[in-house]
Amino acid sequence: MDDEQFVEIALTVNGARHEVRCEARTLLSDLLRDELDYKEVRVGCEHGVCGACTIMVDGEAVRSCIMLAGCADGAEITTVAGLVREGEELPPLQRAFTEHHGFQCGFCTAGILVSVLAEAKAGRSKEEVLADTLGGHICRCTGYVNIRRAINAAWDEIAPEAAA
């Protein structure tokens, strides 16, 4: 293999800086999970449809399974674990998901939390988040009813003032 088949990148994940050399074909999802041990990043369909792999890249919700690690050079990544601080209380959306039984197996949950928080913070309306944002995630367990209840319950606390 020659050098051009590898990439050297620097990225920040949940505030921690990493410098990595990996094969160019490495997907961001696999880099995060397998090389950097961020096991909270899920891998589902590996072609961008199911949403389980969704993380924040520079604050935007992105499918990590269809982003090459090489494209994340210089990026600030936030995974679902990065949305909570060790030892602190669960933030409003995560708390609402536990209170309203918004997950069963939990496999899709990480991606949904990241998407909803990123889009809410970006000023999207609740209607758009409940339809378009959530529409980008496949949940086989819940039928979405309690997911929607949880998002509704937490909405005022996760959306910026102006977008309520």
Add this chain to the structure above:
Amino acid sequence: MSAYPRNDAIAASVDVKPASFRFSRPTDLDEALALLAEHGDEAVVMAGGQSLTPLLNLRMARPEMVVDVSRVSGLDALAVDRDAVTIGATCRARRVELDAEVRAVLPVLPEALGYVGHPQIRNRSTVGGMVAFADPAAEIPAVLRACDGTVELRSANGSRQVAATDFFVGVYQTARADDELVTSVRLAAPPRHRFVVTEHARRHGDFAITGGIFGLALEQRIIRGLRLCFFGVGHGPVRLEALEQRFIGEEFDDRLIVEIAGGVGHLLTPPSDVHASAAYRQHTAAVITKRSLRALAHEGATHG
């Protein structure tokens, strides 16, 4: 350092991770064009990667080289003038979709973008990439065609503009040569036309089974302009220009809408595939034509 096993037996059987490729990430247009001049026939260009990476993951594409142009400076400009929008090739779809000026001048474009996957996809995908990839089920090539847009192509030897009508030549095939890069697309709102985008898919965000871009310009009740451009019905966007011309000057009433829809059903020759038969697509195209033109008629009545 590798996320993937080096065991050859495993590597040989794995077909859900990309095969190896060389990767370049130019930051400068001349650098990108030099790469394409030298490696164009064995390289694929990546902008948002939302169509390409799934193909790499499933090993449906096994290029020697991937050239990521998303960091090439100056390629992501978005310019709106009085009635036209010029979109740099690496401008993210989500940015175009949410831009207030684009919405004011060319509302059909954000409406069509709303059908492209989901917001999470659109955060990365690019309008230039959608045009260059030329998926026959894609919305944006159809918008470009409906609005008589143009595509700017550059190579190390110069640049050229290609009209949408000449750009989409087949399934995933365009007029772009191997050493060329799509650098921008430009489209203008046809004067006095109002547009509706209608897409039929199994779920919102799925690939279209059949869809259409419908434009109408009315003076009193007389048709002064009509745009009928379909996607998911053939080798690329299909614009029924002869049918459009046939109805200019006619009074726009429901009888005419039914006639137009009938014409659409007759003229389209969509493919059959695992998702739908040709007959289903023809029927669907006629139905969405009726629904869309009726929606435009209703809008016209309330807006005067």
